Amino acid sequence: MTRDxxxxxxxxxxxxVSVVFFVVITVFPLIxxxxxSFKPISELLKxxxxxxxxxxxxxxxxxxxxxxxPVEDGGQGFTTFIKNSFIVAVATMIxxxxxxxxxxxxxARLRFRGSKVxxxxxxxxxxFPAVVLAIPLFVLFSKLSLRDSLFGLIIVxxxxxxxxxxxxxxSYFQTVPISLEEAGLIDGxxxxxxxxxxxxxxxxxxxxxxxxxxxxxxxxxxxxxxxxVVEQRELWTLxxxxxxxxxxxxxLTLLMAGSVIITVPVIILFFVAERFLTEGLAAGGVKG
Amino acid sequence: xxxxxxxxxxxxxxxxxxxxxxxGWLLVTPAVIIVLVLVVFPVVWNIMLxxxxxxxxxxxxxxxxxxxxxxxxxxxxVGVRDFWETxxxxxxxxxxxxxxxxxxxxxxxxxxxxxxxxxxxxxxxMLFPYIAPVIAVTFLWRIMLNPQFGxxxxxxxxxxxxxxxxxxxxxxxxxIFxxxxxxxxxxxxxxIFxxxxxxxxxxxxxxxxxxxxxxxxxxxAMVDGATISQRFRYVTMPQMRGVLxxxxxxxxxxxxxxxxxxxxxxxxxxxxxVITVKIVDWLRGRSDIGSAAALSIILxxxxxxxxxxxxxxxxxxxGDGA
Numbered sequence: 001m002t003r004d005x006x007x008x009x010x011x012x013x014x015x016x017v018s019v020v021f022f023v024v025i026t027v028f029p030l031i032x033x034x035x036x037s038f039k040p041i042s043e044l045l046k047x048x049x050x051x052x053x054x055x056x057x058x059x060x061x062x063x064x065x066x067x068x069x070p071v072e073d074g075g076q077g078f079t080t081f082i083k084n085s086f087i088v089a090v091a092t093m094i095x096x097x098x099x100x101x102x103x104x105x106x107x108a109r110l111r112f113r114g115s116k117v118x119x120x121x122x123x124x125x126x127x128f129p130a131v132v133l134a135i136p137l138f139v140l141f142s143k144l145s146l147r148d149s150l151f152g153l154i155i156v157x158x159x160x161x162x163x164x165x166x167x168x169x170x171s172y173f174q175t176v177p178i179s180l181e182e183a184g185l186i187d188g189x190x191x192x193x194x195x196x197x198x199x200x201x202x203x204x205x206x207x208x209x210x211x212x213x214x215x216x217x218x219x220x221x222x223x224x225x226x227x228x229v230v231e232q233r234e235l236w237t238l239x240x241x242x243x244x245x246x247x248x249x250x251x252l253t254l255l256m257a258g259s260v261i262i263t264v265p266v267i268i269l270f271f272v273a274e275r276f277l278t279e280g281l282a283a284g285g286v287k288g
Numbered sequence: 289x290x291x292x293x294x295x296x297x298x299x300x301x302x303x304x305x306x307x308x309x310x311x312g313w314l315l316v317t318p319a320v321i322i323v324l325v326l327v328v329f330p331v332v333w334n335i336m337l338x339x340x341x342x343x344x345x346x347x348x349x350x351x352x353x354x355x356x357x358x359x360x361x362x363x364x365x366v367g368v369r370d371f372w373e374t375x376x377x378x379x380x381x382x383x384x385x386x387x388x389x390x391x392x393x394x395x396x397x398x399x400x401x402x403x404x405x406x407x408x409x410x411x412x413x414m415l416f417p418y419i420a421p422v423i424a425v426t427f428l429w430r431i432m433l434n435p436q437f438g439x440x441x442x443x444x445x446x447x448x449x450x451x452x453x454x455x456x457x458x459x460x461x462x463x464i465f466x467x468x469x470x471x472x473x474x475x476x477x478x479x480i481f482x483x484x485x486x487x488x489x490x491x492x493x494x495x496x497x498x499x500x501x502x503x504x505x506x507x508x509a510m511v512d513g514a515t516i517s518q519r520f521r522y523v524t525m526p527q528m529r530g531v532l533x534x535x536x537x538x539x540x541x542x543x544x545x546x547x548x549x550x551x552x553x554x555x556x557x558x559x560x561x562v563i564t565v566k567i568v569d570w571l572r573g574r575s576d577i578g579s580a581a582a583l584s585i586i587l588x589x590x591x592x593x594x595x596x597x598x599x600x601x602x603x604x605x606x607g608d609g610a
Contacts, residue, residue, distance in 0.1 A: 007515040018399040019410060025484060026416045032439060033428045048437035049446070103319035111305065112312030118320060125327045127538075129545035129591070131564045132584045136330035136337060139577060142347050159326035162319055191311055220421040222548045227572070242423045243552075252431055259424035270419050274412050 037063055037260045041251035063257040067245075071233075076254065078261060080234060081241035085219055085262075088150055088237060092157040092218040096165050097211045099158075104169035105195055109181070119170070126163040130223060133159070138227055148232045156224045161214045168213070172206035173199065212273055216266055238262040337581035338362070344575035361582035365570070370561070375590070378562040381479060382544040388483030390535055393490025394528075398520075400491075401498050411495075418488035426552035429481055430455060458559040474558035478550055482543060490535055497531040498524070533602055537595075544591055563587045 001009075036044065038053035040062070069075020106112070107119050137156060138147070146152035176199055184194045200207070222239040229235040236244070242258040244250075302310070339357035342350050365371065400411055417425060432438050433454040441451045452460075457473040501524070509523045547564035550556060556565035563583065570580035 004513070004515045007517055011516050015399055018395065019404075022396055022399065022414055023410060026413050029425070029428055029432065030416060032432060033424070036431065045437060048439065049442040051439060099318050099322070102315040106312040106315035110308050110312035110315070112309035115312060115316075118316055121323065121328070122319075125323055127541055128327065128331070129564075129584070129588060131545060131547055131567050132334055132588055133327060133330050135567070135571060135577060135581050135584055136333040137326070138571065139337065139342070139347065139352075140330065140333075155326065159322055162322055163327075166319060191308070216419060220423075222421075222423055222552070223568075227568075239421065239423045242421075242427065246427060255427055256431070259421075259427055262421045263424045266419055266421060267416070270415070271412070 033256050033259055033263070036253055037256035039253055041253045044253065063253050064261070067254055067257045067261065076241065076245065076250075076258070077233070078238070078241055078258065081236050081238045082261070084150060084235060085238040088153055088157065089215050089218040091154045092161060093211050093215040095154070096158055096161045096214045097207065100162060100165035100169050100210065101200070101207065103162075104166050104173055105199060107166070108170045108173035109178075109199075110191075122163050122166050126167055130160065134223060134227055137224075141228065147228050148235060150229070150235055153225065153228055153235075153237075156228065157218045157221060160221070160224070161217050164217070165210050165214055168210050169203070169206060172203055176202050208273060212269055215269065219262075219266060334581050335585060337578055338585045339582075340578050342577040342581075344571075344577060347577075361576075361578040362586070364576075365566075365579050365583045365586065373559075374561050374563055374566050377475065377560060378544065378564075380475065381482070381550070381560070381562055382540055382546075384479045385482030385486070385543045386536060386539040388479060389486035389539060390490045390494075390532065392483050392487035393492075393535075394494055394532075396487060396491040397494040397498055400495060414491060415488045417485045422485075422548045423552060425485060426481075426549060430553060433477065455554050456558055472559055474554055474560045478553055478560050481553060482546075482549065485549070486539060486543075490539065493531060493535050494528070497528060501527055537598065540598075541591065541595070544594075545587070563590075 032051055035051040035053055038057045038061075039051065040057060043057075044051070065075070067076045067078045069077070070079065071077040107115050107122075141147040141152050141156075146155070180198055180202070181194050184198045185191075189197065220239070221237075222243070225237045225240050226243070229237070230240060238258075238261065242255070242262055245255040245258045333352075336352070336357075338361055339359070340350075340352070340354065341358070341360060342352075396414060400407055400414075432440050435441050435451050435453040435456070440454070444451055452473065454477040455474050460471045460473050462469040462471055505523050505527075506519055509519045514522065545564060546562070547568060550560055550562050551565050551568065554560045556562070556569070564587065567580050567583045567587065570576050570583060
């Protein structure tokens with residue numbers, strides 16, 4: 001066997017071993033999480049190796065019921081957290097995407113004095129550590145009584161997501177052929193008309209992927225929620241709700257049910273829009 | 289509207305370029321204001337805070353414009369016994385976490401590069417660690433690695449190996465040929481988590497680059513009799529250098545600044561305390577805003593110094609290569 005033949009065979013086998021490896025390390029944790037979320041804790045402690053629930057465990061939905069039930073009825077009150085997370089994530093998504101469309105168009109297409117400075121500033125901010133911002137914002141919001149409010153949280157998420165969104169959309173707008181826009185201008189459209197009738201329709205997939213990313217960042221966020229709203233239970237987002245389940249008094253199957261609840265919307269969104277997202281991610285690079 | 293204004297008196301009509309500039313500023317202003325107020329101003333203020341003595345309990349009374357500045361906060365945070373260990377841990381965590389995630393991402397990208405049945409499904413699945421909420425995956429790992437009932441330890445048990453407290457044990461003494469090697473257990477677990485969680489990011493980046501490569505080069509090498517490993521070493525890798533260095537930079541910066549992962553996995557115990565966890569500890573645990581600010585400035589400065597070294601090294605390398 002020559003070296004070439006050997007390598008062809010070796011890497012041919014290695015490839016399939018690798019596919020199996022990557023599928024196992026990503027899918028197994030997911031199955032384990034879902035399995036435990038249905039299983040009664042007593043069963044699990046009896047035999048930790050069998051993590052798959054029985055059919056009756058699944059249909060009873062006991063753990064999920066308890067997680068979603070309001071605190072007054074002895075549950076964990078997740079319905080409120082789901083609502084808060086949705087409010088915060090959707091509001092952030094709409095405002096950030098709107099502002100990013102305008103700003104990104106300006107820095108990608110329009111010539112104005114200072115546009116280079118603005119672009120540079122946004123790139124710099126994109127790489128800036130969140131922790132360094134957390135302290136002064138904590139003080140500022142305490143002073144303005146914006147701490148312990150969902151509004152304050154939305155403002156922080158806006159600052160966290162806007163640079164990413166601007167950066168991603170700017171790269172996309174630059175790929176829209178400039179001749180199309182010029183044709184629109186010559187045919188008598190105003191700039192606003194060009195943006196609305198030419199640029200936006202052509203960029204719809206990119207805008208959708210940016211919007212979904214912003215939603216995901218806001219939905220998944222933990223640090224600022226911990227710093228800003230942890231003192232008021234009715235303002236908690238899902239991240240804080242799940243964090244609360246991590247205590248010795250709460251069975252860990254509930255913790256897993258909470259984790260499934262926070263993960264499912266992200267996975268659904270992702271599968272709905274997988275193609276856009278994959279491309280968008282590769283193009284812009286999302287902070288994480 | 290716009291065609292009407294064009295007919296108005298000649299002198300007052302702004303030129304097309306002026307109108308474009310005006311519109312540009314108009315469109316970009318909201319974003320600029322948000323970035324200035326919520327990012328640039330806080331950063332500058334943070335520098336100020338780091339020289340003042342500010343505690344959470346006197347937030348309402350303290351005068352933030354006071355020029356009573358001192359290095360007290362810096363002395364306090366550097367004087368803590370484990371400061372240097374925290375710094376070392378952060379560097380090890382960021383460096384090895386970055387390397388591992390990029391290595392895994394490269395491997396995954398090479399595997400998925402050529403089409404096969406089920407490729408798009410595999411590609412989609414591989415993104416799960418990256419898109420899932422950090423809180424869900426960290427707790428999931430904590431349960432999987434739990435020494436009493438975690439599945440990983442069940443498997444170790446079944447294989448006849450001693451159970452390991454992956455996230456709670458500081459170190460493990462390994463004796464080889466009379467040498468004792470001290471392996472940091474919890475830190476290694478956290479780094480492996482980092483590799484697992486962020487390899488999809490590197491994977492997407494690298495896959496895009498691999499697929500954009502012209503096939504001719506590799507075909508030519510194949511005709512010349514280069515084997516798979518030789519083609520990878522001499523044809524593919526040289527073309528990946530640029531994207532790999534950018535990726536390293538991005539991932540290193542983000543891992544260096546990462547807070548949630550370590551905080552949620554170990555809370556910073558068992559030799560995994562990174563600077564960001566320490567900052568939040570100063571802020572929430574000890575309610576000392578000034579010291580937290582000082583430590584965050586140290587974090588930013590260390591990062592800047594590392595970036596400066598990286599760029600100097602990188603550009604010199606580039607110069608030699610060209």
